[in-house]
Amino acid sequence: MVAIQLTVDLKPDLPREAERIKKCKGRVFALEDEPEVPRVWLPYDDAPGLAMARAFGDFCLKEYGVISIPEFTHRLLTDKDQFIVLASDGIWDVLSNEEVVEIVSSAPNRSSAARVIVESAAREWKHKYPTSKMDDCAVLCLFLDGKINSEESDCDEQCYSSATIQNNNDLSNPVELDEGQKSEPSLRRNYTVRSSEEIEKCVGGESVDVEDGTSTAEDQNWLALEGVTRVNSLVQLPRFSEEKPNS
Incomplete structure (x- = not known):
């Protein structure tokens, strides 16, 4: 398995993004307590600290270099391409491309691939950034050969799997059952496509x-x-x- 990165995270410290922001009088720097997270700040105020260079909304920074123009790329799929992983930066900030590909390849079944990625990212957030709040983690795994797991039910049969977790509060708050017992928090699969x-x-x-x-x-x-x-x-x-x- 060879991981091929299809997109680039448009972080504020990316040279071309930082150049545009600074030309528009915006500032880019990271806080002392989180040196790994560069943010966008207003010229004369330490706010709002946006951790991305392009976004919808965030109108206070539109005049200071934050834009909403997307980047487009094309890739011709071949028989060697087996799956695509679409994930938020909460995943890529703690897991490498190679690690994600290895997780998907070794998942017990395809429907659980996204769930395993999110659980792995949650563990890495606790390990790498124990004092930081875990970023939102969302993953969708699209398998390109059209095959599905034969053991799944009719409502579960999809050629993709997806999972989402919002932040570390979801991990710290166990679910209260009717019997008064507490269960470990679990991730829900997101069924977005239905015939x-x-x-x-x-x-x-x-x-x-x-x-x-x-x-x-x-x-x-x-x-x-x-x-x-x-x-x-x-x-x-x-x-x-x-x-x-x-x-």
């Missing part, structure tokens, strides 16, 4: 009219289908044309 057949299986087999977003059952509680109704209501908003009405 119409999978939706019917996962919400009890009820059919849904996609055009008007309603269910054939009168006692439908909407659940995940509520978003369909909202989207369709937006689609059905009246459209105004520039044509003048007939007099």
Whole structure:
């Protein structure tokens, strides 16, 4: 397995990013208690300390070099490409490309690959930065050969796996059970893609009219289908044309 990095984290200390920020009178430096995290600061105020050079929002820094223009790259996939790992900087700040590839390759099954990466990152955060707050960790593993785990259920069958954990508070707060017992915190898989057949299986087999977003059952509680109704209501908003009405 050879890890191929497809993107570059646009951190403020990246030479071209730092040059743009400094030209716009912004400042780039790291705090003494976290020298490993360079941040963007206003010219005459030690705020807000943004740890990235490009972002949506953060309007106070838009005049000082923080932009929201993305970078685009292309890669032609071949038979040698086996999977793609998309993750937030909470993963890449503590795990190398090679370590992530090794974790995915050695995962017991594909559905648990993302979970194992996040758990490994959480351990590394505690080890490398014991005094820092753990950054948000989100991972999605996309397998390119189209194969799925045969032992998974219908609702679990995907060609990808994903897992998310927000910060170290999630690890320090155990879940309280009904019996008063405390269990270890666990990560949830994020099921973002569903076909119409999978939706019917996962919400009890009820059919849904996609055009008007309603269910054939009168006692439908909407659940995940509520978003369909909202989207369709937006689609059905009246459209105004520039044509003048007939007099």
